[in-house]
Amino acid sequence: MDINEKKRLIKKHSPKSPIVKNMFFAFLIGGLICALGEVIFIIASEFFDEKTSQTIVTLILIFLAAALTGFGIFDKIARVAGAGTLLPVTGFSNAVVSEALDSKSEGFVLGVGAKIFTVAGPVILFGISSGVVYGIIYYLYTLFMG
Amino acid sequence: MKRITELKRDIRFVSFSAVGGYEEGIGPLGKNFDIIDNSGKFGQKTWELAEGEMGRICLNTSFTKSGLSHTDIDIIVAGDLQNQCVATSLGLASFGIPYIGVYGACSTCTESLMILSSFMNSNPDIKYGAAVTTSHNSAAERQFRTPIEYGGQRSPSAQWTSTAAGSFILGDRGKVRISSYMPGRIIDGVTSDGSNMGAAMAFAAADTIKSYFEESGEKSDEFDYIITGDLGRVGSDILYDILKNEVFGFETIHRDCGLILYDSEKKDVHSGASGCGTSASVLASHFLPMLEEGKIKKILFLSTGALMSPSSLLQGESIYGIAPLIKLEYIEDI
Numbered sequence: 001m002d003i004n005e006k007k008r009l010i011k012k013h014s015p016k017s018p019i020v021k022n023m024f025f026a027f028l029i030g031g032l033i034c035a036l037g038e039v040i041f042i043i044a045s046e047f048f049d050e051k052t053s054q055t056i057v058t059l060i061l062i063f064l065a066a067a068l069t070g071f072g073i074f075d076k077i078a079r080v081a082g083a084g085t086l087l088p089v090t091g092f093s094n095a096v097v098s099e100a101l102d103s104k105s106e107g108f109v110l111g112v113g114a115k116i117f118t119v120a121g122p123v124i125l126f127g128i129s130s131g132v133v134y135g136i137i138y139y140l141y142t143l144f145m146g
Numbered sequence: 147m148k149r150i151t152e153l154k155r156d157i158r159f160v161s162f163s164a165v166g167g168y169e170e171g172i173g174p175l176g177k178n179f180d181i182i183d184n185s186g187k188f189g190q191k192t193w194e195l196a197e198g199e200m201g202r203i204c205l206n207t208s209f210t211k212s213g214l215s216h217t218d219i220d221i222i223v224a225g226d227l228q229n230q231c232v233a234t235s236l237g238l239a240s241f242g243i244p245y246i247g248v249y250g251a252c253s254t255c256t257e258s259l260m261i262l263s264s265f266m267n268s269n270p271d272i273k274y275g276a277a278v279t280t281s282h283n284s285a286a287e288r289q290f291r292t293p294i295e296y297g298g299q300r301s302p303s304a305q306w307t308s309t310a311a312g313s314f315i316l317g318d319r320g321k322v323r324i325s326s327y328m329p330g331r332i333i334d335g336v337t338s339d340g341s342n343m344g345a346a347m348a349f350a351a352a353d354t355i356k357s358y359f360e361e362s363g364e365k366s367d368e369f370d371y372i373i374t375g376d377l378g379r380v381g382s383d384i385l386y387d388i389l390k391n392e393v394f395g396f397e398t399i400h401r402d403c404g405l406i407l408y409d410s411e412k413k414d415v416h417s418g419a420s421g422c423g424t425s426a427s428v429l430a431s432h433f434l435p436m437l438e439e440g441k442i443k444k445i446l447f448l449s450t451g452a453l454m455s456p457s458s459l460l461q462g463e464s465i466y467g468i469a470p471l472i473k474l475e476y477i478e479d480i
Contacts, residue, residue, distance in 0.1 A: 001349065001388070006336040010345045013383040015302040022299065069295045078297025085297055098293035105192045119292060 022082050029077065030084030037061055037088075058089055065090035069097040095119040150328045150361050155267045158320035158477070159438075160274065161212035164431035165204040166423075167283070167309030173408045178431035180207045186284060186309050193294075197226055197282035197309075198237025204311040205238065205278050212315050214274060216241040219315070223262040224278035225254040227286050227307070227422055238278065252347075252376050253330065253451030255279040255312060255426035256470045260327040262316055263472075273317060280311040281421030290340070290456055301341035305378045305420035308407055312426025322437045323477045328361075330354050330468040332453065340459045343452040344381030344404070344417055350467030351377060351450050352388040358446065358471055359393060366393045370442035373433060374469070375425035375449035376404035378418030403428035425449040433474075443476045 037057045044053035065085075068074040074094050078085040085091055099118050103111040117124060163180045171182035181203060188199040201224065209215055222241070225248035226233040234247060250257040258277040266272045284294050286307040292298060316324070333353050335346025351374050359366065366372070372393075377385060382402045389396045403425045404418035429447060436442045453466040 003334070003336050006334070006349060009348075009384050009387055010337055010342070010380075013380050013387065014342055014345060015380070017299075017302060069297070072295060075295050075297040079299060081297075082299035091297070094295070094297050098295035098297075101295055102288055102293040105194075119296060 025080050026082045026084035028084065029081035030087060033061065033085070033088045033090060061089050062093040065093035066097045069094045070101065074098075092120055092123060095123075148361070149357060150326055151264070151267075152326045153263055153267045153324060155270065156318065156477075157263050157266050157316050157324050158318065159322045159324075159434060160214070160315040160317040160320045161208045162312070162314045162430040162434050163204050163207035163211065164427040165200050165207065165311045166427055169283070169306070170308060170310050170407060170427065175407060175428065175431050178435065179427070180204075180431075186282070193282055193284035193288065194228060194233060195236060197228065197233035197280050197285050198235075200282065200309070200311045201226065201234055201237040201278045201280040201313070202240070204280070204313040205241070205276060208276070208313045208315050212317075214315065216243055219243050219274050219276050220272040221246065221262065221265055222276045222278065223248055223258040223265070224276075225249055225258060225422065226280040227251070227282070228289060233280055233282070233285065234278065237280070243276070250422070250449070250468065250470070251451030251453055252281075252420060252422045252424065253449040253468050253470055254422040255375070255429065256327075256447060256449035256472055257451075259314065259316075259324065259472055260329065260470055263324045263327060266316060275316050276313065277316070278311065278313040279422050279426035281307055281309070281423035283307045283309045283421070286421060300416060301339075302416050303339075303345065303378075303380045304341040304416050305344060305376065305404060305418050306408065306416070307421035308419045308424045308427065310407070310421070310423030310427035312423065312428075312430040314430065320438070321440070321477055321479070322434060323475050324472055325475050326362075326473045328354065328358055328471040330448075330451075330470040331357075332466050332468055335452070335465040335467045338459055338462050338464050340454070340465075342380060343420060343454075343465060344376065344378035345384055346381075346465035347375075347450040347452050347467035347469065348377055348381040348384035348388070350469040351381070351385055351448055352392075354448055354469040354471050355389060355396075355446070356392050366395060366399065369399060369444050369446055371399050371401050371433070372396065372446045373401045373403065373425075373429075373448065375402075375422075375451075376418065376420040377402050377450055378404045378416075378420065379410075380417050381450070406432060422449065422451070437474060437476045440476050440478065445474050447472050447474055 167186035
């Protein structure tokens, strides 16, 4: 059997991801997380200035996602929500905490220490790198245009 | 190329057992399992040790059923899914039985039985031999995919690695005989999608089944079932498509262990079960009891393995499949 025939058979029988359903739940649950963030922000704004309130929102969402990961609930929500839980800061929190829980049995330095960012690593590397590139462009822009 | 070996010695299943975790316990075969541990930990502190302990408990159950002890066993052929078969090494060390480790991805069960029966066939001094196969969902997820509590969406073609073990003691008594075996060939599965391993393995299963009938001259209607290990829904459908004009009535006599172990309606398992414990535990809890009672007389049994590593997948290499085969027959002693 040649390669193209095999590829045709795989394509013919492999089910496609239910994109519309996935997008609906991502929108719904992702939206609910953002709405929760907004509620926290409104409450926090009563006591703190805007910038501090924003930080409090992030902290609380990270904490909630970490706690739900520890209780074994987060992955069940994420299986339905998909990008809805992955894209907000909750996804980052889950990626770090789940890896920390898993590698605990291999010790704190070479286990947790070495592996905690295995899943979240690309986000940190490319997030910081693109931040640096953006910073340089912005600096040059203000130097010549400002 | 001659691939089928007929066993001259009368080698039979003396006893067999299946052990599983929570998901396996609530599945359709749950009541046939000898032991279910809902925690999946089997009293151990890590998932890796739990897999080894599950294998040890499973073999011990087969000892109890057969009335034999570890000193009666001359050789053990066993394997699992962890790197260097470490679960089996740690789990079975305490028995002190001469050991051969087998790493055949999910084809380990059939490969072990094939190797063990070959040893016993060529050496009549081996009175009893044992074969054990295990896989553990949590240990496998950690090694091959993502952390256990990591939240992600699974592809509809993805399969669920079972937490299951099967153990078998072969000797000169019992009602089910291994009469021949055929090793598999390494067949290109052309996809590098780790969420579609059933599809990748289907071509290897097709190669083995087709070659078996060509070489043996036997007819498919002589068999009650032709059983594959863990092709799941997608792989089984591809197999039907390939064999529809090659093997008469294949779709009606085919069974896939990956589609039997879980209730796909109730559990979010998508394309079915996978992992080498799947075919081992389904053979021990479902097909061997049926053979032993004489409800079915003759089957072909193929565990299917996806030959890949996390690195080979990231490097874009395609997944190769393998499907060794054994023929099992019910023997009515007069």
